[in-house]
Amino acid sequence: MLLDDLIDSAQSDELLDEFAKREIRRAILAAVAIPGYQVPFGSREMPVARGWGSGGLQITLAVVHDDDVVKVIDQGDDDGVNAVNLRRLVTTSTGADQTSIAAEASVIQSRHRIPEDGLDEESILVLQVPVPEPLRGVERDMRELARMHAEADYSRMWVSLYEDKVRNGVITQTTGYPCLVNDRYVVATTPIPRWDIPRLHESPFLTLFGAGREKRIYAIPPRTKVEPLTFEDVPFEVEHADGATCSLCKSNAAFLVSLPNSDVWMCSDTDWCRRTREASA
Amino acid sequence: MGYVSARGGLDAIRAAERLVRRLRLTSESSWLEEDQILEKLRLLVDRVMGEAGLWAPRLAAKALRQSEGDATEAVHLLRAYRSTLPRFAYSESADADDVKVERRIVPAFQRVPGNQLLGRSVDYTARFLERQSDDMAREEAEKLRSEASGTPGDEGGEAHDNTDTTQRSPQRLLEMLREMDLVVDRRRADDPEPFDITRTPARPPAARSALLSSMTRADTGALVNQWYRNILGPDGYLHEVTLGEVRHGALDVVVRHPVTGLPVCVTSVRVTEVEAIEDLEGVDEDRTKFDVGYGLCFGHNERKAIAMANLDIACHRDAGRTQLEQSLLLTTDALDSAGFLEHLKLPHYVTFRSMIERKFAMRKARNRDAS
């Protein structure tokens, strides 16, 4: 590349220079080849703050080209403030189209949710990652964490589940339930609800995890074994509230969120809710 | 009806942006020129460049104006802009001995070859808040300007700019201590490539160059706090340190010309460089010598460079016993720490719903076990 085309590429509204994209792509390919392994990468600073989706954004920018159709959601909501800001950055800098309908999207960047439907073999799901290290609750020292993953020594994780079950009667992990990927690496699934966890197992779609602040990329390829860590005789429980249905679309087939101190429930996946309402109208 | 999550929507975000820009650009007072920021808030500009890890005075001034004085926000603007630029070349390695010193302090000795050079520092000025009126200030400025153009160097003593070259690149105290064989030699003969923390994240155990470059662009307050916690706080015990050298000066940046291959000076940067000396008294240390720490950062930021040099020794002597290296590498970056702290403002209602559900599940389990 001659100097001036490098300069030209800098003047465009690219958020990432070409070298950064290549570095991220190489890290993505390594992550897919070693499912569940946290691949370190340079992680550039983005127009969004660290901890606000800079990792997810870098993956999306490295993956998307102008033929793609992008969906961006936060807590399942296309219109969430953070989702709107990120979508604007992605579409302006890549020229890709945008949609709120998961089935139409080729790349879906999401914070804390997997869309209720619409993900298939053509889809790439990009999840934003606040904390990439699943074992941080049981070990602080990074050298020891690296060893535990290198040797697949996860007994301390199991002991913490045992203690949790003994002390509380149930496994109290709320979101981001740790899972064993391909019978090898324990992975932090990002703060998605337990409701979404089963859909990572043998999924038709590829999932890419981007941790910008902690500079890690990891992946779950399609059709890969993903098992929540739980005891054989302690079944994995998803969020459930008896009798709760969405006050808008009347369904209980989606993850619901509620008003404070009330039993008014609503779908977190707003587009799914909208389409359900239109279908039954 | 119904709970509307903080549904920003594109118009809300655009409205917020317009509000921020309008209030920032249409304030009554006159337009804030970049030169004013560069000259009158030069130490803030230096700090922002240091924490961004980028030498770009004009861009740092713009960033500070745009962030309305929020240093961390300005650092973010600088680094995010940097991500859009490709890296053209690597500079030749610069020798810190070539720094043309504008200020140089050697606390370890009263007299030292190359003299102490107090230079432009408020260290010994009285901290009286100047409350004279603008007119009086302008008058004084005029008087000083005429005097300065008249007879140079009359501020007296060694505080003036003088061009005596021994003065500008004095021999380091460290060299003298080496000649006295008083210092542990931490220099490496193999001269490895420095670790590039912008391409590979530094993780313990890391090369010393990774630690130094992480501290070079760390948040000033974070480093000062890490040092002071080690002195007084619960973390550990850090010996008081003697400073061998505190310097502030200009350093040329040389690059090989892509076509001719000849070295070309592309710019000159100002750096603050500190060498610290610490007494060795550990059971497995060479107690007949001192240990040495090094700190260097862009601009004039002595507070940061001194903390760096101290923490460089502390990390070396800790030798992995505690997690000091991990906390220096991982927790001192302004953007990482502030960004993650403030990300708590983002919506978390999916998580919170899941947390509430587990509370009810626990109660159910407890009632079940109780009955």
Place this chain on the structure above:
Amino acid sequence: MTLAALSSRDSTMVFRSLLQAFSSPGERVQMPAHLCDSMSPLALPLLALVDIETTFCIPDDADLEAEVAELTGSKVVAVADANFVLCTTPPPQELVLHVGRGTALQPQLGCRLIVSNESHEDNLTLRLSGPGTRPESQLSVCAAASDFIAARNLAVAHPPSGIDCWLVSSDGVVVGLPRTTHAEQG
């Protein structure tokens, strides 16, 4: 066919093919036709992925190696140290066993091998299993590549260290063989 530096868009398109090939090993992924017509498909992965911060080598084609180095700025190094190795014919056993495999602590440092895979009549069919594969996933390689496959299986025998391969045929089809994919004959 002389090579040319890929545009940002073309680099992304080639990357997407390589990503699809790793995501579902065994699937025959067609790289962008307009690129495969204008230059040797075998070189596309390197042109899309390498730059001044990577190392590579093409042991059996020095001219191609020099051309890729010129176009991408990537450094040429010995086989054992290369991040990427391109083989214009199925590589011999000792080359495959000689490339870097990374370590348990840093498996991502394992080498990426791009291997030409011309299909002939006497093909070898391999059954594939592991992440991303389907029950019926399989891979056909020319008989001459059986050494390569045997050596590859040895190189990935101690996960997580290992090597990751793409097999590229002259029509621009790429098939992925990441280290976590098991390839058995017959």
Place this chain on the structure above:
Amino acid sequence: MTNDVEYGRYPVARLAVPEWMLKVERLGRVYGPYDDTVIASTGPEIGSSKSAVNGAVVAAWDVSFEVAAGEALGLVGESGSGKTTVLRCLAGDVAPSCGEARLRTTEGDVSMFDLDSSARRRLRIDTLAVVYQDPAEGLKMNISAGGNIAEPLTAAGWRNFGKIRDRASELLTRTEVPINRMDDLVRSFSGGMKQRVQIAKALANSPSVVLFDEPTTGLDASVAAGVLDLIRSLLEEHRIAAIVVSHDFSVIEMLTSRCLVMQHGRVVENALTDQLLEDPHHPYTQRLVAAARA
């Protein structure tokens, strides 16, 4: 030759099988550089393990022995004799400078010192267990007694919560820890009770070798007696190969059938425990026995 088949732990051929479960040959550990002259400058004859030549400390040198299944070997000597260094090398906590240690496992003989760190760690899960003098080295204080036993079980692949709890309560009952304290944090236990939890944890995966490092030192007499009694009955009950490190001859007498006396890093005497107490040969042993008898 006893036949271990019914024990079900080791499908042992009916042929004569070498007695040892653990075989140690010329084990040595030196802190600092060493050569023959440095080694020769230390030991019982010199009266120190610190070399006058270069200050290196020859903590243990040329230590060899065998331990059979169902046998307990004592390592006795004053502090600084090298007995704990030997134990720590076998445990994997300290890297030996030289020597070899072979362990009989279901997959055949294993040379422990040649294994990489993860293989050594797997050995510590189900084949070789250690009971430390300080319970904090063997247990996690902020975890329940049951949880501490769950660690080796889950590490060995146990994934059923009910079964883990049953096994933990079975072990705690056997080591006489009150079952109603099973879910209390170990931090809140007495010294003696902590040792009993540590012993229960060590037995979790039916190891073939257990190393005891001064197991009752620091406990008051009555508590110590109870723990020793427990260890003795467990050794008899399970065909474990045990090594007991102690400075206290009464512990050695109670638990071991044979023992090595160590001084300044060297083995000065190797004999059946009761013969050693009746008729000590080496002057150092004689002094130790005399002191113990007083």
